[in-house]
Amino acid sequence: MIAVDSIRAAVRDAFPTIVSDLTDLVAIPSVSAASHDQAQVLRSAEHVASLLRDAGLEAEVTSVDCPDGTPGRPAVLAHADGPAGSPRVLIYSHHDVQPVGDPSAWQQADPFVAERRGERLFGRGTSDDGAGVVTHPHALRILRELGGGQLPCSVTVYIEGEEEVGSPSFEAFLAAHRDRLDADVIIVADSSNWRVGVPALTTSLRGVVQVDARIDVLDHALHSGQYGGPVLDAVTTMCRLVATLHDDAGDVAVPGLVSESAAAPDFPEYTEEDFRADAGVLPGVELIGTGDLTARLWTKPTITVIGMDVTPLERSGNVLAPSCTARISMRIAPGQDPDSAIEALTSHLASHVPFGARLTVTGREAGPAFHGSSDTPAGRAAHWALTTGFGVEAVDIGQGGSIPFIATLQSTFPGAQVLVTGVEDPDTRAHSEDESMHLGDLERIVVSEALLLARLGGAIEA
Incomplete structure (x- = not known):
């Protein structure tokens, strides 16, 4: 049996090495977007594999092709056996990261050189998902040392290399390695905690739907002074169309979507004051929507225009734009079928297109929501x-x-029980500039993962 205090002490002693390993991982610019150097993603995968080997696991860097035949990005697959008959646990994280965004918006000169300020370590990938990645080898190494050289349960670690670009080879990877990945418990370590110092299990995730909506009004651009008046330019037409997606209160106005105005009773309360502070809402800006704040965040749909094909300011001229395309992202509530959500969104756009403009809607992404429960043995x-x-x-x-x-x-x-855990907190700023990881939480997360694996394997003195 393993004592709780022994795990705490071992993590405390190892923590400088844990931070050093996270710093080393951040230094590899493993941006999986195709516009970046994919050799760095391979370098990152090889580095992660070496960390897992040092923890006593057999680890390899591998990949499978995407359904369209393009090569998948490198992932890490590692395994260690536990006692005969012990539970099989699959742990998931990802080692790829987002682009840095605007470098001038970072407080440090290089986002890939981790910098400690106070209790946080800043740098791209510190929290999403570098902290998740380094947690696993250290929790496993400590359990092996405290367990006389053996883990309390059989563990497979799958560290993906393309989560930030939509996991295009994920299904093919599961199919190719199904027997090796099969598990009784799956831990998806890519979510968030409630607050710094307050841990959480994620039991509800919205799904995602994305479409490109194109408006055409002319077969060529026109002089805005000579022809403006009888015909509306495509950009303004598009603005009028996307304005119909929300009602006057700010709720999504697309009929036929699943929407719950009250969050689950076991979810914590989220005050407007806390939300404004966490989100950085400017003074005077009103919040939109109706219903519980947590429902607006977790169980109601949202629609965002994440891009629009318009003339940039430096190239603007006095012309009527003949066409305009908007990329529309919709987060769908648990219980919503993604295909029906696309149909509802397309139908709404078609019925509200202004002044008989020609509309073309092209689907880009459709991902289901997740509705789980913490009321399971795992x-x-x-x-x-x-x-x-x-x-x-x-x-x-x-x-x-x-x-x-x-x-x-x-x-x-x-047959597997799925747990969704995480390392982030409201000030992590994943995907944004000045991404960071709270180091106190990182230590507590490594302790918690070791405790969980020990508990699942029946090796803990509670």
Whole structure:
């Protein structure tokens, strides 16, 4: 048996090395977007594999082709056996990261050189998902050392290399390695905690739908003074169209979408004051929508125009634009079928297009939502481990973001219990400038993962 205090002490002693390993991982610019150097993604995968080998696992860098035949990005697959008959646990994270965005908006000169300021380590990938990645080898190494050279359960670690570009080879990877990935418990370590120092299990995730809507009004551009008046330019026409997607209160106005105005009763309360501080809402800017704030974030649909094909300011001229394309992203509530959501959105756009303009809608992405429960044997073990590791009662939360491949994991391994955990907090700023990881939480997360694996394997003295 392994004592809780022994795990705490071992993590505390190893913590300088844990931070050093995270710093080394951040230094590899593993941006999986095609416009960046993909050799760095391979370099990152090889680095992660070496960390897992040092923890005593057999690890390899591997990939499979996407359905369209293009090569998948390199992933890491590692394994170590536990005692005969012990539970099989699959741990997922990803080692690829987002582009840095605007370099001048970072407080450090190089976002790939981690910089500690106070209790946080800043740099691209520190939290999404570098902290998640380095947690696993250290939790496993400590369990092996405290367990006399053996883990309390059989563990497979799958570190993906293309999560930030939509996981195009994920399903093919699962199919190719199904026997090696099969598990009784799946831990998806790519979500968030409720607050710094307050751990959480994510039991609800919205799905995602994305379309390109194109408006055509002319067969060529026109002089705006000579022809303006009888015909409206395509950009203004598009603005009028996307304005119909929300009602006067700011709720999504597309009929036929699943929407819950009250969040689950076990979710924590989120005050407007806390939300404004977490989100950086400017003074005087009103919040939109109706219903519980957590419902607006987790169980109601949202629509965002994430891009629009218009003339940039430096090339603007006095012309009527003949066409305009908007990329529309919709987060869908748990229980919503993605295909029906696309149909509802397309139907709404077609029925509201202004002045008879020609509309073309092209689907780009359709990912399902996730609705889970912490009231399972693995969920109860996770609650105990998080509560014990953090010293604060763990809570269930939802997330407004999407992890569509969880549905693929559930359908591929229907007998597995799925847990969604995370390392982030409200000030992490994943995907944004000045991304960071709270180091106190990182230590508590490593403790909690070790506790969870020990509890699942029956090797913990509670």
